[in-house]
Amino acid sequence: MPWGEFKDTVAERRLFQRRTVVMLVLVFVMLGLLVARMYQLQVVEHDVYTTLSDKNRVQVQSVSPPRGLIYDRNGELLAENRPVFSVTLVPERVGNMDETLAKLQQLLEVSEEDMERFQRRLEERRRPFQELPLRYDLTEQEIARLAVHRHELPGVEVAAELVRYYPHSELTAHALGYVGRINRQELQRIDPVNYAGTNYIGKSGVERFYEELLHGEVGYQHVETNARGRTLRVLERQNPVPGENIELHMDLRLQRLAHKLLDGRRGAIVAIEPSTGGLLALASVPGFDANLFVTGIGVDAYRELRDSLDKPLFNRALRGQYPPGSTIKPMLAVAGLDSGATTRDKTIWDPGYFQLKNSGRRWRDWKRSGHGWVDLKDSVAQSCDIYFYEMATEMGVDTMHHYLSQFGFGEDATLDVSGAMSGLLPSRDWKRAVHSQPWYPGDSVNMGIGQGFMLATPLQLATATSVLANRGNWAEPRLLKSVQGDRSVDEVLPEATHQSISLKDPDTWAFAADAMAEVMHGAKGTARRVGRNAAYRMAGKTGTAQVFSLAEDEEYDEEEVRERLRDHALFVGFAPLDNPQIAVAVIVENGGSGSGTAAPVARAMFDAWILEYSQQESLAALGQETNN
Incomplete structure (x- = not known):
């Protein structure tokens, strides 16, 4: 047998040993790599992978x-x-x-x-x-x-x-x-x-x-x-x-009473505490269930509220803009006296109409036969339009705009009332910008009785009345009274910006207040029936705002006018006369007479606050001091 056919066991053993060594080295290298990777994961990058793991679990x-x-x-x-x-x-x-x-x-x-x-x-x-x-x-x-x-x-x-x-x-x-x-x-x-x-x-x-x-x-x-x-x-x-x-500042009792007094009629009542500007009541009727909107109101329920003719979603107290009518006459009386357009003793003859020119248009008085001879106090008490037509013509729009703006008309004068409208206090520049027309004397005549272009919200009327009750001192309307925490009210409320109204004769404030008291207690006052048998003296002014205009010689017949086109009934006032604790503005849409509809509502608000609620507050405060 040839030599080459025999196995070389030594060579094979060596080859096997080399391969074994190589494999062992390779195994140890792989194990080393695994150990190194494990060390990196478990030690070096422990925090990283712990966080990633926790993200899946925590x-x-x-x-x-x-x-x-x-x-x-x-x-x-x-x-x-x-x-x-x-x-x-x-x-x-x-x-x-x-x-x-x-x-x-x-x-x-x-x-x-x-x-x-x-x-x-x-x-x-x-x-x-x-x-x-x-x-x-x-x-x-x-x-x-x-x-x-x-x-x-x-x-x-x-x-x-x-x-x-x-x-x-x-x-x-x-x-x-x-x-x-x-x-x-x-x-x-x-x-x-x-x-x-x-x-x-x-x-x-x-x-x-x-x-x-x-x-x-x-x-x-x-x-x-x-x-x-x-x-x-x-x-x-x-x-x-x-x-x-x-x-x-709101008093739920007064708020509930306001809704009850309106009795489902469309309208608004705003009550202010003159000394603080606190809003005691801010009622707009009809209202709506606010809970429906929290988690999401249904389409049908929202459509019913939105499409209702009574507009329950509309906040009449803050956003309702109405002609103020005769309710601004006390403020215009202050303006007329301070500007020199009239005096306390000046009298005029009221025939029932007013003309700028002898052959010109006639502006009528609410009393068809006129009031005869009247002075300024009589004109406020009896709401004589003719006196204010003449005084407005004498003052002109610039003077009226100057004084009325100081009472807060034409702006949102509140500190923390969200959504309040600014109303409209017209001026020459406004009319030229909006209507591309100059200001006519007839525009001043209409403005003299709170008609024409002028618009005001119930909140603005209450604010102006509160300023008058304070004898010109401003306390901006506010809702927040206190914060039950570390923060004070002054830190939270916006800063007040209005300055007190300064008049040439400070006694003018008392005269205007007395004239408003004649409205309630005078023999010929438009609201004398409402002020009768009162335990305190109050000041007020009735007003009526037209919803639509009449022709020059057309008479107003309430029975023939559809209910929603009837005049709005307005009233502003404060009480008691010498130490005002509450100022109120009332508007009843399409209510007709201010003296017959709005004034009794205000009287009920006065009685509740002065004769009942404020006394309960005083007793409660006294009891708390005693306990302390």
């Missing part, structure tokens, strides 16, 4: 702060928070949205409106992993059904949240406003950090103006979740800071 959830409560001046709760259970979905955790919604519709009663509202919110810009509510106010049976099928509904939770509730909804709706779901526009302007857990924001009224104060500061909690995103336990929690509780 989540940070924002905790919305409880909204601050709102009280009236006597501690009556006007706005509170109540727990509501709702079903919510987190879109990022829902596997199949259509299937999930179909399943929920089998378990719950979900209306088409709820579904449409949810689809809109789903399409809107929102925060990541934000819970979207599908339905509110779940019953115990519905909560139980969801609990049974919870494992079939990833991303679906039953959430308990505090929702705003207004126990006196219709009484306070226009003054307090309401909160609602945060919309797309609001989402762009709010602080995304502080509102991370908040679904609601103030939409109008006090709720909107004091949103920052009422909202509070968001809190956080670290929670452990399972693979389906269900919360297992809370690991750490930083409690939110609740919003501040606030107390308003």
Whole structure:
């Protein structure tokens, strides 16, 4: 056998050993790499991967702060928070949205409106992993059904949240406003950090103006979740800071009385405490249930409110702009005396009409036969139009604009009343800019009795009356009385900007107040029946505002005029005369006579505040001091 056919065992052994060494080296190198990688992961990058792991297991959830409560001046709760259970979905955790919604519709009663509202919110810009509510106010049976099928509904939770509730909804709706779901526009302007857990924001009224104060500061909690995103336990929690509780000047008793006095008639009542500017009552009738808007009002319910002829959503007290009529005569009397356009003793003959020229148009007095000889005090007491026609012509628009603007007409003079309109105080420049016409003497004639272009809100009329009651001293209207926290009212309220009205003769204020007292107590006062048998002296002025114009020789027949075209009834006044505690403005739309319709309402407000409510406040304050 040839030599080459024999095995070389030595060579094979060497080859095997080399291959073994190589494999062992390769194995040790791989093990070294694995150990090195393990060291890097477990030691070097331990914190990084621990954080990533915790992100899968631990989540940070924002905790919305409880909204601050709102009280009236006597501690009556006007706005509170109540727990509501709702079903919510987190879109990022829902596997199949259509299937999930179909399943929920089998378990719950979900209306088409709820579904449409949810689809809109789903399409809107929102925060990541934000819970979207599908339905509110779940019953115990519905909560139980969801609990049974919870494992079939990833991303679906039953959430308990505090929702705003207004126990006196219709009484306070226009003054307090309401909160609602945060919309797309609001989402762009709010602080995304502080509102991370908040679904609601103030939409109008006090709720909107004091949103920052009422909202509070968001809190956080670290929670452990399972693979389906269900919360297992809370690991750490930083409690939110609740919003501040606030107390308003409003008296719920007076607010309730105002609504009762209007008795369903369209109108508004504004009552102010002259010494502080505090708004005691801010009533607009008809009202609406503010609770409907908190979690989202239905389409049909909103359409019914929106399309109602009585306009319950319209805040007449703040946004209703009416011709003030004769209610501005006391302010014009002050203007006429201080400007020298008239004197206290000047008398005129009132034949029942006024003419700028002998052959010109006749402006009529409300009393067809005229008032005869009258002076300024008589003209205020009897509401003689002719005297004010002449005085307005003598003053001219510039003088009238100058003085009336000092009473707050033509501007929003409030400190913290959201949504108040500015009315219209016309001037030469305004008419030229708007109507491209000069100011005519006839325009001044109309302005002299609060007609023509001039418009004012009930709040402005009450403000001007309060200034007159204070003898020219300003106290801007405000709702906030106190903050139940570390912040003072002065820190929260905007700075007052109005200066006291300075007259050449300070006694003019007393004369104007006495003239208004003659309206209520004088033998020929237009509201003498209302002021009869009063336990105190009061000052007032009746007014009537035309809804439509009459031809020059056409007479007004209330019975022939449709109800909604009848004159508005107005009244302004304050009481008591020498130490004013309350100033009131009343308007009853299409109410006809100011003396017959609006004045009795104001008298009831005076009596309630002076003879009943303020005395109760004094006794309560005295009892509190005694206890302390």
